[in-house]
Amino acid sequence: MAYENHETIKRMWQKFIREQLAEIPPEERQKYEHQFEKRFEDLLKQSAGDGEDGFLDLIGFGEKGTPPFEDLSYPYITPDFDESVIPSQLHAAAELYYIYQHERMKIFQVIDVLRRLFRLGRIRIQRGPGARGLYLIEKWRPLRYALRDRMLAYRRVFNYGKAQSPPGTIINKNFHNQLVAFMTAMAQYFRDLLIGEVIRGSQLIDQRPFGSVATIQRIGIDLRYAIDRSSYGNVLALTHETGHYLKSVLELLDSPDIKKAFDANTKWDVAEIISNRYLGGATELSQRAKMAESGRRILLWVSDNDFHTAIDPILFQSEARPFGSHAEAWVAAYRMTTEGKRFRGVSPTLRRMIGLTA
Structure with a gap:
């Protein structure tokens, strides 16, 4: 997904969270907060590029030459240091x-x-x-x-x-x-x-x-x-x-x-x-x-x-x-x-x- 669309999703998601939590009773909010956070992480991963061609597009070696920044895929890097143990x-x-x-x-x-x-x-x-x-x-x-x-x-x-x-x-x-x-x-x-x-x-x-x-x-x-x-x-x-x-x-x-x-x-x-x-x-x-x-x-x-x-x-x-x-x-x-x-x-x-x- 393009960088511009990725940024739009983040802004819309924060607005969605505020609206939804405001409608949930205070005693029930904690039950949904972590579910919302997990869903947000999933959306970020899905909206990011696959990482295979993003760098080539950035430096102009892709099929379409050098595209504008708003058309580049977003480089989402998965944090995995804490899990990298045997x-x-x-x-x-x-x-x-x-x-x-x-x-x-x-x-x-x-x-x-x-x-x-x-x-x-x-x-x-x-x-x-x-x-x-x-x-x-x-x-x-x-x-x-x-x-x-x-x-x-x-x-x-x-x-x-x-x-x-x-x-x-x-x-x-x-x-x-x-x-x-x-x-x-x-x-x-x-x-x-x-x-x-x-x-x-x-x-x-x-x-x-x-x-x-x-x-x-x-x-x-x-x-x-x-x-x-x-x-x-x-x-x-x-x-x-x-x-x-x-x-x-x-x-x-x-x-x-x-x-x-x-x-x-x-x-x-x-x-x-x-x-x-x-x-x-x-x-x-x-x-x-x-x-x-x-x-x-x-x-x-x-x-x-x-x-x-x-x-x-x-x-x-x-x-x-x-x-x-x-x-x-x-x-x-x-x-x-x-x-x-x-x-x-x-x-x-x-x-x-x-x-x-x-």
Whole structure:
């Protein structure tokens, strides 16, 4: 469609919107506003040129020579940056975060100690399910990605650890700041919503929350993009293999003969006892377990959310509500860890993250 006709459609549409919204009762306008906005985007796309010959016409290489501007097609450019990610990589990064927290809990070291004790005859098991599991692990060595491979993956995707990255590797240097910012933005959003509900007395008076959806969307998009560009290579394969191994290891620690050998009630008791005896002490098992659970769930949600700018705030509120509790749980666990002791609280941290004076 010609540029002049395109401009006419935009002017007429704005007039049409004003007239239609004026006739709709105020309590029903919000229901139609987003439908009108979506329809307007569709009209802009349809009225624009296909882009194949527009540039040739502009410079005079088309069939009709150099046409006047009013006869040129309008160059509508579709914004697609926020959607240009690979979901499988983002899902793998979420699982890798879960694996990393178990690495910090020394689960992989615990199973190595069990293998050594079993080989040396220093653990009183012989033919139970735990003994058979340790035999199979010792025989086949199923985890081909060693500690160095895993540490390189953590460094690339999360900038965690001190592994020396190979030249040319993209390091996601700002991951932790973005993750903390996203968790605090989610927590602040639902805290503001709760305050708004208390002040109004009911959700039904005015459901629009006081919290800012835009802050969550902006940090979420940046977080997703940074993870996507740093998770190429073997991260997907490493996560699949290590994830299956970790699942098998946790089931092995829950074997009755292994728990009996250490006078333990649960697999976590086994991990704690072995860590205290042979690995210099257990490290934040409770906090890391909750950070692994809630962090993975939040990252999976970020991976699959398009963070559409024009989303209905009530729809966003309903969609995000289950993850508000995960964000609060992650923050509560994080501030009890060694690195989280510098956490200044939700509001000061969020203000600093978005460039305001804390």
